[in-house]
Amino acid sequence: MVNLDNLKKEANRILKEEKVKYIIGYKKSSNGLFTVPAFIKNPEEVEKLTWDPTCVYNLTRFLVDEKRKKAKEKEPDERPVGLIVKGCDSRALVVLLQEKFINRDDVYILGVSCEETGVLDEKKLAKTLKGKKVKNIEFGKNDNFVVTTKDGKTEIPAKEILAERCLECNANFPVISDILFGEKVKRKSDNPFESLEKFESLSKEERWTFWKEQLDKCIRCYACRSVCPMCYCDECVADTINFAVIAETTAEEKAQKIKWVEKSPVTSENFVYHLVRAIHLAGRCIDCGECERACPLDIPLRLLNKKLEKEAKELFGYEAGFDADVPSLVSSFKDEDPEDFIR
Amino acid sequence: MEKILTKKSFPLWVKELVSYKIYAPQKNGDLWNFETIKKPESINLDFPNTVLPPKNIIFPQREVLLEFESSNENKLQVKETLPDDDPTIIFGVRPCDAKALTLTDKVFSGDFKDPYYWKRRNSTVLIGLACNIPPSPNCFCLSVGGSPHSKEGLDILMTDLGDKYFVESLSEKGSTLINLAKPLFQQPKAADKKAVEKTQAEAEKKITRQIKDIKKIPSILKNMFDSPLWDEESLSCLRCGICTYLCPTCHCFDINDEVASSSPVKGKRVRTWDTCQFPDFTMHSSGHNPRPDRASRLRQRIFHKFQYFVERYQNYLCTGCGRCISKCPVGIDIIEVLDKVRDYGS
Amino acid sequence: MAEEFEPKIVAFLCKWCSSAGSDLAGVSRMEYPSNVVPITVMCSGSISPLYIFSAFNRGADGVLVSGCHPGDCHYIKGNFYARRRIALVKKLLDYIGLEPQRFQMSWVSAAEGKKYTQIIKDFVKELKPLGPQTKLRRNL
Ligand code: SF4
Ligand code: SF4
Ligand code: SF4
Ligand code: SF4
Ligand code: FES
Numbered sequence: 001m002v003n004l005d006n007l008k009k010e011a012n013r014i015l016k017e018e019k020v021k022y023i024i025g026y027k028k029s030s031n032g033l034f035t036v037p038a039f040i041k042n043p044e045e046v047e048k049l050t051w052d053p054t055c056v057y058n059l060t061r062f063l064v065d066e067k068r069k070k071a072k073e074k075e076p077d078e079r080p081v082g083l084i085v086k087g088c089d090s091r092a093l094v095v096l097l098q099e100k101f102i103n104r105d106d107v108y109i110l111g112v113s114c115e116e117t118g119v120l121d122e123k124k125l126a127k128t129l130k131g132k133k134v135k136n137i138e139f140g141k142n143d144n145f146v147v148t149t150k151d152g153k154t155e156i157p158a159k160e161i162l163a164e165r166c167l168e169c170n171a172n173f174p175v176i177s178d179i180l181f182g183e184k185v186k187r188k189s190d191n192p193f194e195s196l197e198k199f200e201s202l203s204k205e206e207r208w209t210f211w212k213e214q215l216d217k218c219i220r221c222y223a224c225r226s227v228c229p230m231c232y233c234d235e236c237v238a239d240t241i242n243f244a245v246i247a248e249t250t251a252e253e254k255a256q257k258i259k260w261v262e263k264s265p266v267t268s269e270n271f272v273y274h275l276v277r278a279i280h281l282a283g284r285c286i287d288c289g290e291c292e293r294a295c296p297l298d299i300p301l302r303l304l305n306k307k308l309e310k311e312a313k314e315l316f317g318y319e320a321g322f323d324a325d326v327p328s329l330v331s332s333f334k335d336e337d338p339e340d341f342i343r
Numbered sequence: 344m345e346k347i348l349t350k351k352s353f354p355l356w357v358k359e360l361v362s363y364k365i366y367a368p369q370k371n372g373d374l375w376n377f378e379t380i381k382k383p384e385s386i387n388l389d390f391p392n393t394v395l396p397p398k399n400i401i402f403p404q405r406e407v408l409l410e411f412e413s414s415n416e417n418k419l420q421v422k423e424t425l426p427d428d429d430p431t432i433i434f435g436v437r438p439c440d441a442k443a444l445t446l447t448d449k450v451f452s453g454d455f456k457d458p459y460y461w462k463r464r465n466s467t468v469l470i471g472l473a474c475n476i477p478p479s480p481n482c483f484c485l486s487v488g489g490s491p492h493s494k495e496g497l498d499i500l501m502t503d504l505g506d507k508y509f510v511e512s513l514s515e516k517g518s519t520l521i522n523l524a525k526p527l528f529q530q531p532k533a534a535d536k537k538a539v540e541k542t543q544a545e546a547e548k549k550i551t552r553q554i555k556d557i558k559k560i561p562s563i564l565k566n567m568f569d570s571p572l573w574d575e576e577s578l579s580c581l582r583c584g585i586c587t588y589l590c591p592t593c594h595c596f597d598i599n600d601e602v603a604s605s606s607p608v609k610g611k612r613v614r615t616w617d618t619c620q621f622p623d624f625t626m627h628s629s630g631h632n633p634r635p636d637r638a639s640r641l642r643q644r645i646f647h648k649f650q651y652f653v654e655r656y657q658n659y660l661c662t663g664c665g666r667c668i669s670k671c672p673v674g675i676d677i678i679e680v681l682d683k684v685r686d687y688g689s
Numbered sequence: 690m691a692e693e694f695e696p697k698i699v700a701f702l703c704k705w706c707s708s709a710g711s712d713l714a715g716v717s718r719m720e721y722p723s724n725v726v727p728i729t730v731m732c733s734g735s736i737s738p739l740y741i742f743s744a745f746n747r748g749a750d751g752v753l754v755s756g757c758h759p760g761d762c763h764y765i766k767g768n769f770y771a772r773r774r775i776a777l778v779k780k781l782l783d784y785i786g787l788e789p790q791r792f793q794m795s796w797v798s799a800a801e802g803k804k805y806t807q808i809i810k811d812f813v814k815e816l817k818p819l820g821p822q823t824k825l826r827r828n829l
Binding site: 030031036039123219220223225262264266294296298 | 601
């Protein structure tokens with residue numbers, strides 16, 4: 001099991017020795033229930049760091065902000081950022097390294113292993129507790145979560161309240177780290193595409209009806225895009241204004257900018273946005289589940305990304321986030337790639 | 344006018360209102376939202392907070408303002424497209440969401456009365472439901488001048504009294520609806536009124552979250568434009584639209600031409616929601632962005648709600664619904680931010 | 690009887706092979722249906738999936754992507770990249786419930802005017818029974 005004290009000790013050390021600029025980790029929110037991202041700058045704050053089943057956030061996402069900020073600094077601090085990563089988060093990091101979005105020495109990786117559990121699904125927990133308020137939740141023994149409510153402590157088997165993606169995770173410890181906390185035990189996951197296969201077995205019209213109903217709910221708040229460590233483009237086809245505009249850009253150039261997607265949240269435009277996002281994440285999405293968790297309308301975005309994950313694996317034998325040194329899915333090919341669909 | 348309506352009679356009342364377009368909270372999956380109802384029996388007023396406030400019924404996310412088309416002589420024809428003013432009823436409006444509409448009313452009035460907003464607003468009757476139990480753990484209406492049984496902005500307020508509703512008409516629009524089904528309503532007894540008072544007092548006690556000393560906030564903020572606090576508090580902000588799109592009081596919009604054909608020119612001018620939390624919200628056509636980072640965007644959200652709006656309209660632009668807290672994907676909590684603002688000032 | 694439905698096909702053709710192939714069909718006066726809106730691109734590898742989604746968004750009933758045969762790409766490898774990308778787009782469109790017949794890919798060389806006309810003929814034939822594509826079409 002992850003020893004939180006050891007984690008804090010290391011955090012303390014690297015801050016004291018000024019090895020890192022700051023550490024991105026998890027801390028309890030002020031209402032004490034769930035964790036929130038923490039940005040720890042000095043050793044005195046290290047005490048705040050925590051590790052429990054509510055550490056859902058993929059903190060790798062914040063490297064995008066760090067990079068943007070650094071780009072604006074005249075004399076940037078070149079030290080790495082300390083980053084706490086779970087298995088999935090570490091694979092996001094690998095993709096960012098693979099795409100040369102960041103360099104290896106931009107981060108000092110503090111890996112935490114989920115071992116046989118993972119992080120919880122807040123909604124599942126609420127259902128299991130039938131409205132009872134949670135006071136605390138921690139990792140227990142035998143792959144249980146220990147949940148404290150006003151009636152005391154209860155042990156709930158992790159399986160019952162784990163996030164869907166954790167149940168289907170096949171790399172539940174960091175694939176890359178400078179220091180690892182917890183054991184590298186591999187989960188016995190039967191079928192990483194179980195939730196998807198149920199859906200795939202529907203008929204074409206049923207699938208259309210499903211997606212139309214789901215994507216019609218979308219209010220284009222772009223939380224799915226904003227929370228995703230892979231959605232780091234400075235300009236997105238879904239935005240109305242082109243960030244590549246500079247003072248020298250002429251009026252003609254601006255006028256000629258293609259508006260691919262209208263802002264109106266209607267079926268056709270929502271589909272373009274989500275199809276583009278899905279395809280841009282092919283071979284890059286590492287199933288951290290953050291997009292789906294962030295969506296205020298409960299749109300099952302994982303189902304979209306998972307499909308391409310499965311196709312990448314089945315058609316091209318490609319899995320995202322394991323090796324920063326191989327070329328990415330769409331910047332490579334093999335002679336034997338399938339072409340039976342081509343006329 | 345004060346009346347009693349049994350829960351059994353409630354659907355019968357709704358049946359009498361079928362000439363109206365009726366919205367009520369409906370459950371889809373685990374979520375509740377306001378949707379038009381198909382059957383009077385389908386209204387279930389036992390619901391937690393809806394994800395979206397009813398603001399999108401009055402101020403829809405997409406509104407066509409006008410249509411344009413060039414005729415044969417190459418002259419551009421422009422046609423204003425006002426929304427229908429079908430009489431509409433919204434059931435189950437929470438007091439905070441109703442109050443929020445009184446705030447957007449101010450914005451869409453003034454020198455220019457927004458015809459699109461007002462056409463919908465004037466044709467809509469708001470039937471509120473008092474919150475006997477706070478619908479969200481992050482409710483804090485009491486701190487911002489509201490209450491779980493506030494009547495502000497409502498035409499009718501209903502209070503659940505177990506097997507019946509205490510129905511209070513607050514406007515002519517409201518009375519009209521009650522009069523459409525007069526025989527269904529009874530005179531309240533003294534005991535009913537007592538019960539309402541008791542329920543309301545208890546409801547207030549159940550609200551656990553609050554912004555202390557909120558009155559001090561607007562003046563403290565005045566000196567905080569350059570505070571490092573905004574950097575600190577916005578470190579995890581993702582720049583998504585959740586806090587503002589789900590807010591019942593946020594009302595910013597963008598206007599775009601949706602061009603169906605460029606020759607001959609044909610299309611629509613539409614207004615869609617926009618938010619100060621998107622980086623391109625303030626992007627100039629020169630490429631300069633006066634609010635270039637998370638900090639300046641968070642500051643804008645707080646200043647607009649607790650400084651600028653207060654100066655201009657003597658009201659907080661927040662009614663304490665708690666949505667922005669509950670739904671922020673990274674746990675940014677407006678109450679906490681304001682607590683720090685207050686601490687900063689003292 | 691109502692007029693027969695004539696599907697509109699947007700065809701992204703690479704300049705060096707497929708577009709030349711379609712030109713050959715034209716100059717040789719081969720007959721083929723006039724349902725195609727050809728868009729010449731430099732290489733099949735330069736076709737962004739966004740172009741494809743956008744074509745459906747603007748009302749295409751079918752979309753064709755066509756490039757040089759493997760090994761013949763003017764840019765050596767463009768069509769191999771395209772093959773991968775298009776395979777994924779095809780799976781994705783099928784997955785969300787678009788009729789799979791609506792999106793096709795082909796290899797057509799500059800000499801294959803005949804093949805080009807045949808592909809278009811077959812495509813039109815397959816699209817006709819499906820009727821207009823309304824799922825992804827913009828209707829604002
Ligand atoms: S698409 Fe979703 S699941 Fe995939 S990496 Fe991005 S946030 Fe994570
Ligand atoms: S988070 Fe949900 S509602 Fe927001 S843009 Fe993404 S899918 Fe749409
Ligand atoms: S909801 Fe949260 S993350 Fe999103 S813009 Fe608002 S404060 Fe930032
Ligand atoms: S600012 Fe937050 S709490 Fe206040 S009204 Fe808006 S969403 Fe509700
Ligand atoms: S040039 Fe024809 S496919 Fe590349």
